[in-house]
Amino acid sequence: GQQLNQSPQSMFIQEGEDVSMNCTSSSIFNTWLWYKQEPGEGPVLLIALYKAGELTSNGRLTAQFGITRKDSFLNISASIPSDVGIYFCAAPRPGNTPLVFGKGTRLSVIA
Amino acid sequence: NAGVTQTPKFRVLKTGQSMTLLCAQDMNHEYMYWYRQDPGMGLRLIHYSVGEGTTAKGEVPDGYNVSRLKKQNFLLGLESAAPSQTSVYFCASSALRTGIYGYTFGSGTRLTVV
Numbered sequence: 001g002q003q004l005n006q007s008p009q010s011m012f013i014q015e016g017e018d019v020s021m022n023c024t025s026s027s028i029f030n031t032w033l034w035y036k037q038e039p040g041e042g043p044v045l046l047i048a049l050y051k052a053g054e055l056t057s058n059g060r061l062t063a064q065f066g067i068t069r070k071d072s073f074l075n076i077s078a079s080i081p082s083d084v085g086i087y088f089c090a091a092p093r094p095g096n097t098p099l100v101f102g103k104g105t106r107l108s109v110i111a
Numbered sequence: 112n113a114g115v116t117q118t119p120k121f122r123v124l125k126t127g128q129s130m131t132l133l134c135a136q137d138m139n140h141e142y143m144y145w146y147r148q149d150p151g152m153g154l155r156l157i158h159y160s161v162g163e164g165t166t167a168k169g170e171v172p173d174g175y176n177v178s179r180l181k182k183q184n185f186l187l188g189l190e191s192a193a194p195s196q197t198s199v200y201f202c203a204s205s206a207l208r209t210g211i212y213g214y215t216f217g218s219g220t221r222l223t224v225v
Contacts, residue, residue: 009151031211042115042201042216043154050211088154092210098144098169099210103153 002027002093006102014110019076021105023089032072033099034063035088043088047074081109113137117202117217124192124224132187132220134202142205143185144214145169145177147198154201160185161208192224 005024013019023032031050035043047058049065049072056063064073076083086104093100115136124130134143144159156169160179174196176188185204189196199221203214 031209033210033213035213040218042203042218044216045213048211048213090210090213096208098156098159099214101154103151 002100004089004091004100004102006087006089006105008105009103010106010108012108012110013079015079015081017079019079019083019107020073021075021087021107022071022073023102024071025091026070028069029091030069031092032063032065033090034061034072034074035090035101037086037088037104039085043086046087076107079107079109081111083107084109115202115204115215115217117200117220119220120218121221122223124189124222126192126194126224128192129188129190130192130222131189132200132202132222134185134187134204134217135183136185136202136204136215137183138204138206138215139182140204140206140215141182142208142210143179144203144205145175145185145187146201146203147171148201148219149198157187157200192222194224196222197224198222 034047037043047063054065060077062075088104089102090099118133145157146154158177163182166177178186202217205214
């Protein structure tokens with residue numbers, strides 16, 4: 001249904017490497033949101049996407065709204081230790097119901 | 112700006128005890144939410160509110176009650192705590208019901224039930 005599937009579930013990368021993660025669904029969405037949760041904190045909104053095909057950057061982070069409207073992608077370039085955390089995708093469901101969240105991708109950066 | 116403030120930050124309860132988690136927001140947001148986060152499970156919605164005096168059930172409401180007596184506060188209650196309620200609890204708020212501009216989250220309450 002309107003579940004969001006994130007992959008990978010976790011990843012360990014070397015500092016300086018680029019990172020790619022994605023969020024997919026069998027449903028169409030009109031908005032995609034990406035959050036980062038640092039250890040011991042609540043999720044913080046990184047990027048919001050509102051149009052199919054849209055590419056939006058926030059520093060070293062770039063997110064894309066898939067053209068099918070069923071997926072979204074987040075890339076991090078030249079990772080650094082402070083990129084560590086859990087990255088969540090989220091999307092609003094029809095009918096004014098609360099956001100649906102993916103289960104997150106846990107990123108670990110090895111210095 | 113404080114944003115969303117949750118109290119307490121940590122708590123240990125014995126099975127069967129009760130407690131209330133407090134969430135306060137200073138952004139004049141209409142909509143508020145309670146989530147729990149467990150390893151590998153992501154964020155699961157417990158209850159939410161679309162305005163002062165209203166509450167609604169989310170995905171995992173059993174064992175919890177909520178109240179929204181004032182617009183800025185959203186309380187989550189556990190009447191008889193169980194070990195299965197050991198979790199990290201997050202409160203969030205939003206200006207729009209659709210959530211298209213995202214939610215603002217608090218920093219969480221880590222609850223352990225022994």
